[in-house]
Amino acid sequence: xxxxxQSPQSLHVQEGDSTNFTCSFPSSNFYALHWYxxxxxxxxxxxxxxxxxxxxxxxxxxxxxxxxxxxYSYLYIKGSQPEDSATYLCAFRGNxxxxxxxxxxxxxxx
Amino acid sequence: NAGxxxxxxxxxxxxxxxxxxxxxxxxxxxxxYWYRQLPEEGLKFMVYLQKENIIDxxxxxxxxxxxxxxxxxxxxxxxxxxxxxxxxxxxxxSSPGTGRREKLFFGSGTQLSVL
Numbered sequence: 013x014x015x016x017x018q019s020p021q022s023l024h025v026q027e028g029d030s031t032n033f034t035c036s037f038p039s040s041n042f043y044a045l046h047w048y049x050x051x052x053x054x055x056x057x058x059x060x061x062x063x064x065x066x067x068x069x070x071x072x073x074x075x076x077x078x079x080x081x082x083x084y085s086y087l088y089i090k091g092s093q094p095e096d097s098a099t100y101l102c103a104f105r106g107n108x109x110x111x112x113x114x115x116x117x118x119x120x121x122x
Numbered sequence: 123n124a125g126x127x128x129x130x131x132x133x134x135x136x137x138x139x140x141x142x143x144x145x146x147x148x149x150x151x152x153x154x155y156w157y158r159q160l161p162e163e164g165l166k167f168m169v170y171l172q173k174e175n176i177i178d179x180x181x182x183x184x185x186x187x188x189x190x191x192x193x194x195x196x197x198x199x200x201x202x203x204x205x206x207x208x209x210x211x212x213x214x215x216s217s218p219g220t221g222r223r224e225k226l227f228f229g230s231g232t233q234l235s236v237l
Contacts, residue, residue: 043222044222044223046225046226048226048228054230055125055126055213055228055229055230055231056165056213056226056228057228058225058226058227061223061224061225063222063223101164101165108167108178108180109155109167109170109178110155110167110226111167112157112164112165112166112167113164114163114164115164
């Protein structure tokens with residue numbers, strides 16, 4: 013059974029704090045690693061798709077890194093804002109359709 | 123450009139009835155994926171379809187569940203003789219292709235409640 017693990021499960025930070033979460037995935041048959049942001053009452057939206065070991069992606073205050081050899085990815089948020097409050101999902105694509113982790117639920121307190 | 127459209131948003135069925143969930147992918151997208159989210163669980167893959175073909179149904183329960191994506195019209199996820207354990211949020215996603223950098227575009231989901 014293919015496992016995608018995310019930690020922590022939930023996180024509360026103060027506005028202005030920087031934070032990061034982890035996604036671990038199988039290190040074999042790697043094809044791509046996705047990060048999605050899922051706000052309450054909305055649908056998941058893609059943040060990044062990473063395909064190469066060592067990939068780093070950045071979008072505003074959010075960035076992600078990828079290590080396919082050891083099977084992990086980090087998502088970083090710099091200077092968290094209340095509007096960053098959401099569940100952040102990572103998803104692994106090997107030789108199967110996307111397999112999602114359970115997500116990290118971030119709450120940013122003003 | 124309209125996003126992925128799912129309907130209904132909420133569906134209530136009694137045990138033993140049939141549930142039909144519809145998904146219209148984004149314009150130009152020919153690949154559709156169905157995921158299910160059970161309470162306190164993540165998104166679980168169910169089935170992947172291209173127009174008129176089921177490509178991967180490895181996540182679909184063997185009985186009572188079926189999916190189609192006809193040449194014309196939306197993709198349909200059909201659950202026959204629903205049971206309480208089928209209560210979940212069902213999400214559809216679409217993509218234009220299966221290239222390495224393709225991302226999924228999700229609908230807002232259908233919340234199925236079985237009484």
